[in-house]
Amino acid sequence: MGFEEIFDTSYKRVISDSKNGVSFFDAFYAEFLDIDEEIAKRFANTDMTVQQSMLKKSFYSLFAFYASGQADDAIRSIAERHNHKNLDIKPEFYDQWLECLILTLRQYDDGFSDDVELAWRLVMTPGITYMKFKYDKNN
Numbered sequence: 250m251g252f253e254e255i256f257d258t259s260y261k262r263v264i265s266d267s268k269n270g271v272s273f274f275d276a277f278y279a280e281f282l283d284i285d286e287e288i289a290k291r292f293a294n295t296d297m298t299v300q301q302s303m304l305k306k307s308f309y310s311l312f313a314f315y316a317s318g319q320a321d322d323a324i325r326s327i328a329e330r331h332n333h334k335n336l337d338i339k340p341e342f343y344d345q346w347l348e349c350l351i352l353t354l355r356q357y358d359d360g361f362s363d364d365v366e367l368a369w370r371l372v373m374t375p376g377i378t379y380m381k382f383k384y385d386k387n388n
Contacts, residue, residue: 253312253316253368256312256365259368259369260308262360263358266359268356268357273354274301275301276356278297278301280352281345281349284348284349288342288345291336291338306323307323307327310323310327310376311324311375311376311377312372315372315376318375324376324379324380327380328380328384331384333384338380340384343377344377346377347370347373347377351366354366354369
């Protein structure tokens with residue numbers, strides 16, 4: 250099984266299950282908001298239902314970027330919205346985001362393994378690199 254298929258299978262497992270009534274995305278945001286006070290402040294007035302919906306969509310954008318190697322309109326729009334001129338999502342936040350994602354994945358995916366972790370990192374990292382690169386660029 251290739252890494253794309255491993256990622257896809259794992260993703261389906263984590264979004265279709267909850268632990269003690271807590272969804273994967275709820276658990277992820279609890280971890281992410283707890284990791285850094287500045288991150289928590291940025292989400293203080295955020296509708297987390299809307300935020301989780303956007304996160305689900307951005308997973309598809311990150312996967313598409315990984316699969317195609319090209320930035321489509323969706324990932325370009327996300328990068329612009331997160332750059333220093335707009336939401337000012339600092340590049341180091343993406344590393345924290347990924348580590349919280351992997352931590353949550355470890356807790357929620359009953360099939361978690363080194364290959365599953367690597368698949369998620371391989372799929373997410375190209376898009377994260379793109380976002381970090383575009384943080385202070387004018388285009």
